[in-house]
Amino acid sequence: MRIFSKIVPIFTVLSLALPVMAAGREAVPEMVEGAPSYVRLPAIFIPIIQGDRVTRQIGVTLMLELAKGQEKAAIEEKRLQLNDAFVRDLYAFFQQRAAVKANDIDEMYLKDRLLKVADNVIGEKAVREVLIEQFFEQKK
Numbered sequence: 001m002r003i004f005s006k007i008v009p010i011f012t013v014l015s016l017a018l019p020v021m022a023a024g025r026e027a028v029p030e031m032v033e034g035a036p037s038y039v040r041l042p043a044i045f046i047p048i049i050q051g052d053r054v055t056r057q058i059g060v061t062l063m064l065e066l067a068k069g070q071e072k073a074a075i076e077e078k079r080l081q082l083n084d085a086f087v088r089d090l091y092a093f094f095q096q097r098a099a100v101k102a103n104d105i106d107e108m109y110l111k112d113r114l115l116k117v118a119d120n121v122i123g124e125k126a127v128r129e130v131l132i133e134q135f136f137e138q139k140k
Contacts, residue, residue, distance in 0.1 A: 034068075037071075038063050039079075041086070044083070044086060057137070058136070058137050059134070060090060061133040067126055070127075085117045111131075
């Protein structure tokens with residue numbers, strides 16, 4: 001019983017001290033040389049209109065994988081134009097496929113289409129790939 005009464009306080013002190021010691025270190029991720037850069041875009045919500053009403057809404061979260069050597073600053077300068085172009089293209093894409101559920105969308109085709117949009121706004125070969133992080137659908 002004596003050993004137990006000595007071990008518990010020591011264990012308690014150690015368990016409280018570890019998070020404090022870890023918080024003292026900076027939580028900055030290390031960049032690996034040659035690793036690609038990414039730019040995350042805010043979620044885009046597209047209303048699906050059938051007839052004279054909105055029947056559902058589709059949300060898409062995108063991330064851009066930049067080409068090797070491409071700086072994020074060049075993308076950030078055109079972020080608003082890029083977001084506007086993506087909204088316009090996604091609206092046209094989903095209106096043409098109003099009856100198709102978000103789960104049944106051809107993601108590879110959509111990624112290629114969005115890559116062409118990015119190339120038109122930012123410039124050829126600035127973006128290596130458009131990644132679709134999430135698709136979500138909300139019925140009205």
